[in-house]
Amino acid sequence: MQVEILTIGDEIITGHIDNTNASYLARQLTALGLDVKWLTAVGDQASDLRAALDLALTRAQVVIATGGLGPTHDDITKKVAAEYFNSSFVFVPEILQKIKAAFEARGRPMPKVNEDQAMVPEKARIIENPVGSAPGFWFEKDGKKCFFLPGVPAEMKAMCEQTVFPLLKSYGQPRREKIIRTIGIPESTLFEQIDNFKNLERLVKIAFLPRSGGVDIRLIATAENEEECERKLNQAVQYLQQKFSKNIYGYDEQELEDVVAQLLFQLKKTVAVAESCTGGLLAHKLTNISGSSDYFERGVVSYSNQAKMDILGVRAETLQKFGAVSEQTAVEMAQGVRKISRTDFGLSTTGIAGPTGGTPEKPVGLVYVGFADAHGAYAKRYHFFKDRLLNKNRAVMAALNILRKELLKLRHNTD
Known part of the structure; x- marks a missing residue:
């Protein structure tokens, strides 16, 4: 069964907010085995919405539209949908009572404009909104289903999970x-x-x-x-x-730091990190996991040469001869942080994140990652690109991968 997702709102087509509703719906519907063929965004113009519905219903068996069900002047979806499906409106007292109760629970009077949300298309079937005020609704015509949901992500998700997805589940292919x-x-x-x-x-x-x-x-x-x-x-x-x-x-959803953390837990090993170009991002990743205090001892951001010497014990002659961004410095940083923290492993990063600071010999994107354990130390050279934030992230991924490989070797040797 082919599906079209229709997102409504000027804020979407002007780029003022991300279209997270479409992403969520596409993922969930695909997981149900439905064939999501089209993602369409349209502004708050009645003629544009009618044209979008025309096109969608000529090519899809299911249309799911989000947005434009609020009580303000630019919320046109309900009116256009009723006209499109030749439906008059009917007042539903139960919906009004629910809206009033929601405002009362927050200690606020209900604005009169919200009364309009209790008016729903007579030919439509109501979709209850368990977390908000605006109900959704859906029409079925010529074997095709057209759902209309609020644009507020939390409300849309709750209504999909409670009503829309169960209705569509049986149409999906294994x-x-x-x-x-x-x-x-x-x-x-x-x-x-x-x-x-x-x-x-x-x-x-x-x-x-x-x-x-x-x-x-x-x-x-x-x-x-x-x-x-x-x-x-x-x-x-x-x-x-x-x-x-x-x-x-x-x-699936596993991140590299999750995998590294599980290996550290399993092997009961500890790590400390010394960072220059990554500025603490490696420590951040390693401590994103609950229980990380079992394996993470400390992180040192040694950005200056003086910090590298004072805290990590990097030799002045190493910095003078090879520079801060070098294999030799990365090795001494990893050895130094392991020594002062008394951990099983030491990791280090040093490089030129950019976009400035590069030279012909040491261009932007050059990074060294150091590793040290009880058996020795080494550093690997990487050459990334010119984007600072991407280079920092790539350097961290490289460091985590080195640690992952060393842990896998250790696990293999102890099995």
């Missing part, structure tokens, strides 16, 4: 989805290294989704029944696991 999260390999290389790509596509629909620091591989399997979906998806996942075992760090 479907399974898996996200495989990779790091350290470009999108183009992933594609090139998949043998018999067409054979894999017979099992699943594949999409490569680049993100900061890595690439997600999204797999979607559809079939006549749940068991066949599961079989096709598992077969595709197993193939990619064998092909890219060194680059896969997690699945």
Whole structure:
């Protein structure tokens, strides 16, 4: 069943707010096995909304519209929808009582303008709003369903979960989805290294989704029944696991710091970090996980050379000979923070985040990540791009991945 999502409001088409409603609806409807084919945004003009409904109902079996159900002058959706489906309005006392009760609960009198929200299209079926005042409604005509919901995200989500999704669930095709999260390999290389790509596509629909620091591989399997979906998806996942075992760090909603944290928990190891170019972002990521005090001892932001020497014990001659952005300095930073914190591991970052500060020898985007443990220390060189925030994030992802690999080696050796 093909679906069109229609988002209504001048604030959407002018870019003043993000269209989060469309993103949410697309994800949830796709997960139900429905075929979301079109996302349309339209402003608060009656003629534009009528034209959008005309087009949507010629090509989709289900239309879900959000926005324009409030009580103010620019909320035109209810009036246009009633006219479009040749419906008069009817007053529903129960809705008015609910609206009044909501205002009373907040200790505020109900403005008279809100009384209009108790007027609903007579031919429509009401969608109760469990968290707000404006009810939704839906029409069915010639076998097609057209839902109208408020634009307030919390209200729209609650109404979908309570009413709309249960109504549509039976129309979905059996479907399974898996996200495989990779790091350290470009999108183009992933594609090139998949043998018999067409054979894999017979099992699943594949999409490569680049993100900061890595690439997600999204797999979607559809079939006549749940068991066949599961079989096709598992077969595709197993193939990619064998092909890219060194680059896969997690699945679905897992973040790299989640994976690293679980390994640290399992192995009962501790880490401390010394940061220059990342300015505390690495420590932030490592402490995003509940219980991180079990493995995270401290983070040092040693931005200046003096801080590197005073706190971490980086030698003055190292800084003078090789500079702050160097393999040698990254190694001494990792060793130093491990020494003063008495942890199992030390991690460090030093680089030129940009967009200024680069030289021909050390351009913007040059980053060194250092690692130290009881057996030694090393640093890896990376060359990112010219965007400061992206470079900081990529450096952190690189550092977390180094720690992940070292933890996996340790786990393998102790199994």
